[in-house]
Amino acid sequence: MALQWMILTYMVAVEAAIAVLLTLPLPKLVKDRLVSLVSLILQPCLFVVPFAGFQLLDIYWKNEHRLMCTSKICTASERERYDKSIYKAQRNVILCAASILLYWSVYRICKYHKEIQNLEEDEKKSKEQ
Template structure:
């Protein structure tokens, strides 16, 4: 199970790196090639959304079926372990939402850049006429 979270962590780090690369200022020729390359990668990268959704369902199911440690029956180490699992679940939920949010940001930036390119081409055609 930990391997899934490691994979998701690396994917979020890669998405953050791509988002930073997309938003950095660069010359038009380089920027258009970067955007076209990332646009090609976006469609296969869409698998991250159902993967993150499945992980969120897993977190929800585990939180519903987690043993509650209340009262004098629990020892301090059991309470610490329960608190640690809650913190891990919260961290993993933030990771899942972050992966979906970063995917959406990358998709929108690429789409806006392509729209700007088409508008510039249209403006250039009108000026030439």
């Protein structure tokens, strides 16, 4: 189970780095090359969306079937373990949401950049005519 969260953590880190690179003010040629490279990588990396969705469903199912430790019978260590599991689940939900949100934002940044390129090409064509 820890491997899944490690993979998702690395994907979030990579997506965040890509988002930062795409939003940096770079020369036009470098930016065009970077956007085309990221666009090629986006489609194979789409697996992160269903993967994160599955992880969210898994968290929800575990939350619904988790044993509650709210009575006076619970020991301090049991309460601590219960609280730790709740905090872990909350952290993992944030991680899943971040991965989906970052993927979407990188996709939209690339799409906007391509639209701007197409508009610039259309403007050049109209000026030439």
